[in-house]
Amino acid sequence: MHKLATGFVSFLLIGLLWGALQLLPGTQEVSAMTPAISHDPQPICAPQVCPNGDLSQWLIVSPESSWEAEEEVMVVEIVTAVINSLNQQGLDGYALLNGYRFRRQAGEYIVDRPGDIAVVNHITQEITLADAAFKRLHGFYIIHELGHVVDQRTDRQLTANFHARIGSDLQNHVTAESYWLNLHAQNDLEEATADALALYVMSTYAPGYRPVFAQTPVTTDFDGIRAAMATTLEEVAAP
Secondary structure, three states: OOHHHHHHHHHHHHHHHHOOOOOOOOOOOOOOOOOOOOOOOOOOOOOOOOOOOOOOOOEEOEOOEOOOHHHHHHHHHHHHHHHHHHHHOOOOHHHHHOOOEEEEOOOOOOOOOOOOOEEEEOOOOEEEEOHHHHOOHHHHHHHHHHHHHHHHHOOOHHHHHHHHHHOOEOOOOEOOOOOOOOHHHOOOHHHHHHHHHHHHHHHHHOOOOOOOOOOOOOOOOHHHHHHHHHHHHHHHHOO
């Protein structure tokens, strides 16, 4: 396994040991972030992720968008994990994510978007991350936004194929029972797809990973979601 992916595994496993599998009281709870490589201020970016040898293609750095070293490490390892996961299913992970960059915004939530901690803008190709995006569910929300990127870059084939496979009500935009994680995804197919991709990536590196939100049904089929997403990625990759 690649060094960066190994670091991501360690990051997830540390979190799993002390409570990722516990039922969380709600999505507003914030836990302390455990840096994957807190001693390394300059994360190493693999050539297949950073062909130019630096992070400039992924991170927007400015006085208004400054980064902590641990945050840079976390983003690099997450991007690497997503690209590797997509590659394993026959897709070109780098091509699907290339062009999008992360903007850091100080504060617990995104400005003018109460409750949101990460958001993607497909027009500007920017993903804005607030403080809590690094603290909750070990980066799940960051991968969720990358799921929207993959969906956008595949012309929504990811959403169409995933929901056709699990039997969602496409006409009324209702996700199939037991196949959504967060309440907002029950009646939003694209949100359910992004959650499913995030679950797939996280559980690939930490088997048994179970992100639980305040409204996650007890009947949620985590293994079924992961398996359906794995097959969907293969379908999208097929010519």
